Amino acid sequence: MKTAFLLLFFSLIPACSFGPGNLQSKHSSDLDTRKIKRLAVLGPAAMVKSQSKIPFTAASPADARVAERDPAELLSKLVYSAMASFSNWQIVSENEVREVGETVPDSNETARLKTIGELVYADAVVVSRIQRFRERVGAEWGIKSPASVAFVLDLVDVKRGDIVWSARFDETQQSPAENILVLGDIGQRGVKWLSAEQLAESGVRKAVAQLHQIITR
Template sequence: MRSKSLAYLGVALLGLSLAAGCVRKTAPVSKAPASGDAPASAVAFLDKKFAVLPFAIPATDADLLAGYLPVARHVPEVAPVHLDAALEQDLAGAKQQFVPAKMAASCAKSAPRGDEPGRLGTLRSYVNIGKCAGADYVVVPMVIDWRERDGSEIGATKPASVDFVLYLIDVRTGAMVRNFHFDETQQSLVSNILDAKKFVSRNGRWLSAMELAQEGLKKGIAELGL
């Protein structure tokens, strides 16, 4: 009986050894940062300079750095203006350093686009904008879809819906290091009982598209570590 126990122990130790060997040989997997990673990233970004571009409305899939545009979408021309104002307000109390908004906007207009086709050229253009502005990172915001609610805050026949992305580009490496995608259509408590906490936090109100977007911006800023 003792010899069998030793044999089983030996097999178990061998299995653990092999498993450990597999773990050591496996390369670490890169993953998108969760909201809990934001405080650490905020510290890592200290003494770095950021250029925040104005919100843009992508015309083609090549304007995006990830994903694809929906077949049916609608964005009023005034939406980016309101989003720029909201984002600027949210970043006013940030600890990071930002280049003046006018400089970032000017560089966005004058910096050359990359020679590479498609999204590579789009990414290169953001890197060139960052170099023009003297920034370490570039924040690229885009609004993809914007649907205003039909009705009032106490009764809507059609809820507000907002879809936007925030990209964070490393100017030195030319890589997209982080991205945040907000795509939400407000739902009633009856439609989604699992979102009861969110429903209560909104006081049972039907939000406007701008109010919905403001919630998303705050989440995005936190996840990007700004």
């Protein structure tokens, strides 16, 4: 009986993992001709103050420590890190964006984004919005409930004030037993259940890489 249980346990380990994510995006037909090279990533502090805050649901004491971080702020930092990894982009520092944002009075969101972008001499600004941020219940090798994350990224042309690229990532992590298509991300994620932060980072890197490919092609 014990041998049979162990065989069953080890046979299930590879099935407790990853997921391809669900990334959908659209962009203006002339995005690759707009010469966007200097970008600013706007954190939640730079946004209009009336926006609602998405709560972080902690499932354990360990998760509670992570919950002290605002998911919106975390998403913004993930976007900044992903964009800064491309050497042919000039990314305005987080401190500069924060300091400039504090001097710009609240108005309608479009006008505020445009003003901040102009003051930091950015060609475009990136705005991120968390829609869902639910932590896994369990550990990376065994869970009761998987992490679930959804967010939207928008790229706004500072000169024209229009959104030229928008992407939405929405994933609740699944095992290959639930969805065979998740096998595609083994190389990037490994064979484990991700935390909500890791799942968000996976989606951000995928979205930013896609944007970079469009702009630089």
